[in-house]
Amino acid sequence: MxxxxxxxxxxxxxxxxxxxxxxxxxxxYVESGPLSDAYMIILLRSLQIDDEERIRLLAERIARLQEKNGAWKLFHDEAEGHLSATIEAYYALLYAGYKRKDDELMQRAKQFILSKGGLSEASLYTKVLLALTGQYPWPSPMPVPVEALLLPQQFPFHFFDFVGYARVHFAPILVCADRKLVIKTARTPDLSDLYADSSEGNRISDQAELRANEFYRSLLSMIVQGIKHLPFSPWQIHSAALHRAEQFILQRTEPDGTLYSYFTSTFLMIFAWIALGHAKSHPVITRAIRGLENLTCRTNAGIHVQNFTxxxxxxxxxxxxxxxxxxxxxxxxxxxxxxxxxxxxxxxxxxxxxxxxxxxxxxxxxxxxxxxxxxxxxxxxxxxxxxxxxxxxxxxxxxxxxxxxxxxxxxxxxQNDNGGWPAFEKNTDKSILDWVPIKGLEEVSTDLSTADLTGRTLEFLGNDAGFTFSHRAVDKGIRWLLRNQEEDGSWDGRWGVSYIYGTWAAITGLTATGVPSRLPAIERAVKWLLSIQNADGGWGESCRSDIEQKYVPLGASTPSQSAWALDALLAVYKRPTAAIDRGMRFLMETSQRDDWTTRYPTGAGLPGGFYFHYHSYRHIWPLLALSRYKKTSINVPQR
Missing domain, CATH: 1.50.10.20 (Glycosyltransferase)
Incomplete structure (x- = not known):
C-alpha cells in the first residue's frame, strides 16, 4: 500500500x-446544470445579438442533458427531474430555434412541466426570467419596493440586511419589476400553454399569497411608513430610489463588466440597465456581455457558461x-x-x-x-x-x-459575534427577513455561521497559524461548533454536499486546535462517518441532503466526498486503520475513472436550486488525503 x-x-x-x-x-472549470446556458441563449435572442455559433453550441449541450422523460436534472439521482431547470431549458431550446414544440422530447418536457404545476410553481429566479420576456406577470406589489433602497441602516429593515450576493440579484430585479420591463421579439416563443391552470387567478396566486401573509403586511407597512418619513415628494423618492439602484449596481461591477463576478446577477443587470432607459448598445451592457462570454468553457457535454470562475x-x-x-x-x-x-x-x-x-x-x-x-x-x-x-x-x-x-x-x-464564521459578511442574521414571503429566500438572504466555514477556519488557525483553543477567537469557534452538532454526530455543511463536508470540516478544525480526539463530540462524529462508509471503501452523499436537511446516501462513492471523510478520520486516528485503508484503496483504484460519480456535483450553491461540479475537486482532495495518509506511515524527502 x-x-x-x-x-x-x-x-x-x-x-x-x-x-x-x-x-x-x-x-x-465549474460546471452546473442548464441554467446559465439557457439564460445566455435567452439573453442573446432577447437583445437580438446574432451570435449564432455560440447559441447553437449552448443549445446542443442543453439538449444532451435532457432525460428520456423530457425533463432536466440538477444531479444524477434527482427523482424524475427539476421543474425550473426544465422550464428554462425548454424555453431556451425553443428560443434558440433548434427544437420545436412538436418534437417528441419537447412534448415530454411539456408534460413534465404541467405535471409539476406548470410555470406558477417555478422558482423566483425562473419567474423573473419569464416576466422579463413576457411569459409571466410581474407581481404587484413586489414583496419589497425599490424605494426600500433609500431606507437608512438604522431602520428596522433596510436593503443591507440582505447579504451581498442576495443584494446584487435583488437590486436589478427591483428595478425591472418597478418598470414592469418586458422584452419580446418576433422569435420569442409562446409559453402560455405551460400553465397547469390557464385561469388568471392561478397565474397571480403568488400575489394572493403575499396579501394573505400577515407578517408580510406588517413588513410592507413598516417600509411604506419609513418611506413616507423621507423629506421628499413620492415622485422624488421614486426617482431617487431608481438612481440609487443604478449607482449600487455600477459600484459593484467588476472591471471585466460582470456584476459581482456572477453570471446570474450580471444577466439581471443587463435587463435592469435597459429598464432604466439605457440603449442596448450602452457600454455597461456591451462590457457585461463580453464578461459573460468569457465565462464560457468546454465540458464533456459541450460548451458551458460558468456561473463564475x-x-x-x-x-x-x-x-x-x-x-x-x-x-x-x-x-x-x-x-x-x-x-x-x-x-x-x-x-x-x-x-x-x-x-x-x-x-x-x-x-x-x-x-x-x-x-x-x-x-x-x-x-x-x-x-x-x-x-x-x-x-x-x-x-x-x-x-x-x-x-x-x-x-x-x-x-x-x-468572525461572527456567535463564534462561528460566515462566508462573506459578518452578523447578517436579522430574523425580520423571514417575514418576506419569497420561497427559498431564507437560504440566500443571510450569511450565517456554518460548520464548514467555521471548521475550515479553525483548521487553518491551528495547523498553519499555530493557534490553539486558548486563543479567544478559537475558543469561541470551538464552542459554536459543539453547540451546532447534529444529534447523529454529524455537522451540516453549507457550501459543499453536505453532512460529510460539514463533518470533515468540523473534525479537522477541532483536532487542529488541540481539542482531544477522545472528546465525545468527536467520537460521535467518527462513529457516524464510519457508519456511512460504502462497501467499496468510499463515501457518497446525495445533493438531496441539503433539501431534506438530513443525510441522504448517494448509493455510490465520489472522489471528493471519500477524500473528505478519510482526511477527517486521519486527523483523529493519526495512523491507518482498516476503514482508512479501504478508503485509500478506493481512491487509488478509481483515480482515473470517468463516469457520473466523478462528475457528480459536490459543491452547493442554493439548496434544491444550484449545485456545482468543480473539475478540480477530484484532484485536490484525494491528493491531500493521500498525502496525509503517507505522513502517517512513511517519511519521504521533499521533491
Whole structure:
C-alpha cells in the first residue's frame, strides 16, 4: 500500500504541474446544470445579438442533458427531474430555434412541466426570467419596493440586511419589476400553454399569497411608513430610489463588466440597465456581455457558461495540496502560484466593511475576476498556500509577510459575534427577513455561521497559524461548533454536499486546535462517518441532503466526498486503520475513472436550486488525503 500511495501521489503531482498556466494559476472549470446556458441563449435572442455559433453550441449541450422523460436534472439521482431547470431549458431550446414544440422530447418536457404545476410553481429566479420576456406577470406589489433602497441602516429593515450576493440579484430585479420591463421579439416563443391552470387567478396566486401573509403586511407597512418619513415628494423618492439602484449596481461591477463576478446577477443587470432607459448598445451592457462570454468553457457535454470562475480557489488549494505532497516551496510551480495569489489579494473595500468598518482589506475572492467580494474560505486557502513564503520572506522584501498579516487581520475580524464564521459578511442574521414571503429566500438572504466555514477556519488557525483553543477567537469557534452538532454526530455543511463536508470540516478544525480526539463530540462524529462508509471503501452523499436537511446516501462513492471523510478520520486516528485503508484503496483504484460519480456535483450553491461540479475537486482532495495518509506511515524527502 505504501508504494502504491507514493506512486499515485507522484502521478497526480506531475500531472498537476503540467496543468498549471504560465501565470501560476490553475484554471479548472465549474460546471452546473442548464441554467446559465439557457439564460445566455435567452439573453442573446432577447437583445437580438446574432451570435449564432455560440447559441447553437449552448443549445446542443442543453439538449444532451435532457432525460428520456423530457425533463432536466440538477444531479444524477434527482427523482424524475427539476421543474425550473426544465422550464428554462425548454424555453431556451425553443428560443434558440433548434427544437420545436412538436418534437417528441419537447412534448415530454411539456408534460413534465404541467405535471409539476406548470410555470406558477417555478422558482423566483425562473419567474423573473419569464416576466422579463413576457411569459409571466410581474407581481404587484413586489414583496419589497425599490424605494426600500433609500431606507437608512438604522431602520428596522433596510436593503443591507440582505447579504451581498442576495443584494446584487435583488437590486436589478427591483428595478425591472418597478418598470414592469418586458422584452419580446418576433422569435420569442409562446409559453402560455405551460400553465397547469390557464385561469388568471392561478397565474397571480403568488400575489394572493403575499396579501394573505400577515407578517408580510406588517413588513410592507413598516417600509411604506419609513418611506413616507423621507423629506421628499413620492415622485422624488421614486426617482431617487431608481438612481440609487443604478449607482449600487455600477459600484459593484467588476472591471471585466460582470456584476459581482456572477453570471446570474450580471444577466439581471443587463435587463435592469435597459429598464432604466439605457440603449442596448450602452457600454455597461456591451462590457457585461463580453464578461459573460468569457465565462464560457468546454465540458464533456459541450460548451458551458460558468456561473463564475474558481481560479483563485483552485490555485490556492492546489498549491497547498502540492506542498503537502512534498513539492518544495522553492520549486517553480509553487513560486509561480505564490506570486499569482499575492497579486489577487484584495486592495479595495467591499460591502463586508458595512459591519466591519475599522479593518483594512486583506481577503481573497473566489474568482480571478473578483476584486471587491472576498470570502473567508478563499482567504484561509490563500494563506495556507503562502504560509511558507511568509515565514521566510527575505527574497520578496517581506511582501508575503505583509500579505499574511493583512489576511490574518481581516480573517479574524470577520468572525461572527456567535463564534462561528460566515462566508462573506459578518452578523447578517436579522430574523425580520423571514417575514418576506419569497420561497427559498431564507437560504440566500443571510450569511450565517456554518460548520464548514467555521471548521475550515479553525483548521487553518491551528495547523498553519499555530493557534490553539486558548486563543479567544478559537475558543469561541470551538464552542459554536459543539453547540451546532447534529444529534447523529454529524455537522451540516453549507457550501459543499453536505453532512460529510460539514463533518470533515468540523473534525479537522477541532483536532487542529488541540481539542482531544477522545472528546465525545468527536467520537460521535467518527462513529457516524464510519457508519456511512460504502462497501467499496468510499463515501457518497446525495445533493438531496441539503433539501431534506438530513443525510441522504448517494448509493455510490465520489472522489471528493471519500477524500473528505478519510482526511477527517486521519486527523483523529493519526495512523491507518482498516476503514482508512479501504478508503485509500478506493481512491487509488478509481483515480482515473470517468463516469457520473466523478462528475457528480459536490459543491452547493442554493439548496434544491444550484449545485456545482468543480473539475478540480477530484484532484485536490484525494491528493491531500493521500498525502496525509503517507505522513502517517512513511517519511519521504521533499521533491
Amino acid at each position: 505504501k508504494v502504491e500511495v507514493e506512486t499515485e501521489i507522484n502521478r497526480k503531482v506531475e500531472w498537476l504541474k503540467k496543468e498549471q498556466s504560465p501565470d501560476g494559476a490553475w484554471r479548472f 474558481s481560479t483563485v480557489w483552485d490555485t490556492a488549494l492546489l498549491s497547498h495540496a502540492l506542498q503537502e505532497a512534498g513539492v518544495s516551496p522553492s520549486s517553480p510551480t509553487i513560486q509561480k502560484a505564490g506570486l499569482y495569489l499575492l497579486s489577487r489579494q484584495h486592495q479595495k473595500y467591499g460591502d463586508w466593511r458595512i459591519r466591519n468598518p475599522r479593518v483594512p482589506p486583506g481577503g481573497w475572492g473566489f474568482s480571478d475576476i473578483n476584486t471587491i467580494n472576498p470570502d473567508i474560505d478563499d482567504t484561509t486557502a490563500a494563506l495556507r498556500a503562502i504560509r511558507r513564503f511568509a515565514q521566510n520572506d527575505r527574497e520578496h522584501n517581506h511582501a508575503y509577510l505583509a500579505s499574511w498579516n493583512r489576511g490574518m487581520n481581516w480573517l479574524l475580524s470577520m
